[in-house]
Amino acid sequence: MEIKGKIKNISETVQISERFRKREFVVEYASNPDYPQPLQFEMVQDRCELLDSFEVGQEVEIFFDLRGREWTNPQGQVKYFNTLQAWKLVSEQSSVTTSPTTPAKTTSAPVPNEKPGWLENESPDDLPF
Numbered sequence: 459m460e461i462k463g464k465i466k467n468i469s470e471t472v473q474i475s476e477r478f479r480k481r482e483f484v485v486e487y488a489s490n491p492d493y494p495q496p497l498q499f500e501m502v503q504d505r506c507e508l509l510d511s512f513e514v515g516q517e518v519e520i521f522f523d524l525r526g527r528e529w530t531n532p533q534g535q536v537k538y539f540n541t542l543q544a545w546k547l548v549s550e551q552s553s554v555t556t557s558p559t560t561p562a563k564t565t566s567a568p569v570p571n572e573k574p575g576w577l578e579n580e581s582p583d584d585l586p587f
Contacts, residue, residue, distance in 0.1 A: 459521070459522055459523070459524060460519055460520060460521045460522070461485075461487055461497075461519070461520055461522075462487075462517065462518070462519045462520075462550065463485035463486050463487040463488065463497070463517070463518065463520065464485065464486045464488075464515060464516070464517050464518075465483060465484070465485055465486075465512055465513065465514050465515065465516050465518060466484040466485060466486045466496055466514065467483060467484040467514065468481075468483045468509050468512065468513070468514060469481060469482045469483065471506045478502070478503070479502065479503060479506060480500045480501065480502045480503075480506065481500065481501050481502075481506040481509055482498055482499065482500045482501075483498070483499055483500075483501070483509055483512075483544075484496050484497065484498050484499075485497050485499060485518065485520060497542060498542065499520060499522060499542045499543070499544040500541060500542070500543055500544065501543070501544050501545070502543065505544070505545060508546075508547055509547070512547060512549065516549060516550075516551065517549070517550035517551060518547050518548060518549055518550060519547070519548040519550060520544050520546075520547055521544065521545055521546040521547075521548075522542050522543055522544040522545060523542075523543045523545065524540065524541075524542060524543075525540065525541040525542075525543050526538060526539065526540050526541070527539050527541075
């Protein structure tokens, strides 16, 4: 899923346990400009640092997953919780993608169309299995 909005708040990274950390941020989502909605997202683990290059007031596109979980309290009542877990942010001003799995776009000379050496000795009938 993805939406566009303006960053309203960025929190510090919180170490939840020895092996888990998260960082929350709030985006003002204005599908109806008369009634903007503050939506809280979280980034976890190595994605926490992605927020370092963003600042409050910046327009962004957020790519996220909707997560849900069920919890039973000590009295036996079942409660449900939802989380918006962001995994990629794109700045609307510069269109620079910030994601550990997607490198930033750069301009470079075209790569020559050469075959690797190990492909030169293969024939079309040579099957790998």
